[in-house]
Amino acid sequence: MLRVGLAMLQGARHEHAEALRGAADELGLAVDIVECRRADHVSGDLDALVLPGGESTTMRIASRYESLLAALFGWMDAHPERPVLGTCAGAILLAAPGEDRSPYLAAGIARNAWGRQRESFEAVVEVELDTPASDFKQATPVGRDRFSHQPLEVASSGADLLDEGFPGVFIRAPRFEQGSVNCTAVARVGDEVVGVLDGNKLGVTFHPELTMDRRFHRWLLTQAAESKGVA
Numbered sequence: 001m002l003r004v005g006l007a008m009l010q011g012a013r014h015e016h017a018e019a020l021r022g023a024a025d026e027l028g029l030a031v032d033i034v035e036c037r038r039a040d041h042v043s044g045d046l047d048a049l050v051l052p053g054g055e056s057t058t059m060r061i062a063s064r065y066e067s068l069l070a071a072l073f074g075w076m077d078a079h080p081e082r083p084v085l086g087t088c089a090g091a092i093l094l095a096a097p098g099e100d101r102s103p104y105l106a107a108g109i110a111r112n113a114w115g116r117q118r119e120s121f122e123a124v125v126e127v128e129l130d131t132p133a134s135d136f137k138q139a140t141p142v143g144r145d146r147f148s149h150q151p152l153e154v155a156s157s158g159a160d161l162l163d164e165g166f167p168g169v170f171i172r173a174p175r176f177e178q179g180s181v182n183c184t185a186v187a188r189v190g191d192e193v194v195g196v197l198d199g200n201k202l203g204v205t206f207h208p209e210l211t212m213d214r215r216f217h218r219w220l221l222t223q224a225a226e227s228k229g230v231a
């Protein structure tokens with residue numbers, strides 16, 4: 001049983017839980033999703049962590065997040081080999097954790113950097129990430145009725161797009177400063193790097209949890225199983 005911590009920071013959390021369950025099904029792994037709302041939920045027995053998107057400023061300033069953020073960073077420092085997936089604002093937290101913490105991703109990141117007219121868009125992302133393929137074609141659709149808010153409908157979503165493009169959903173997305181990527185680029189839109197891997201920390205500027213292509217979540221679970229020695 002893998003225990004995956006899901007940081008219940010402001011933002012898209014329920015979709016991540018759903019994506020993790022879907023990915024676990026596809027891999028035939030048992031997963032326990034631990035909703036981390038308070039610092040004491042971030043325990044040492046978590047095998048992996050997801051930092052969802054949302055509004056990074058809110059995440060940083062809301063007093064209720066202060067100790068949660070510190071606990072999440074503390075967990076990462078204590079278990080550097082365990083995988084972390086940060087999406088959008090989650091990637092901002094990894095690349096620019098703030099205060100005097102050193103970044104977990106060796107890549108500069110700029111918030112809301114696509115300009116207003118392109119605040120939100122979809123684009124095909126080329127992914128180069130070592131993740132097991134899935135022949136599981138009937139991924140559970142994101143059920144509207146299961147969420148208190150309406151998830152974004154993604155026209156291009158479906159089962160894995162045959163290892164071709166990944167349906168990237170960019171929502172007021174940050175941008176990696178292209179000259180400052182000093183770790184492995186694993187996702188690109190054209191020449192632009194939109195996903196980076198540093199050790200076992202993966203940061204993407206889009207929202208894989210809003211699609212039914214679970215490969216990033218499969219990556220997380222596979223890495224977690226490996227670092228736990230159950231793979």
Ligand code: GLN
Pocket residue numbers: 011052053054055056057087088089090092111112171172173174
């Ligand atoms: N614009 C947000 C920020 O800077 C990130 C947006 C998102 O996570 N979808 O925090």
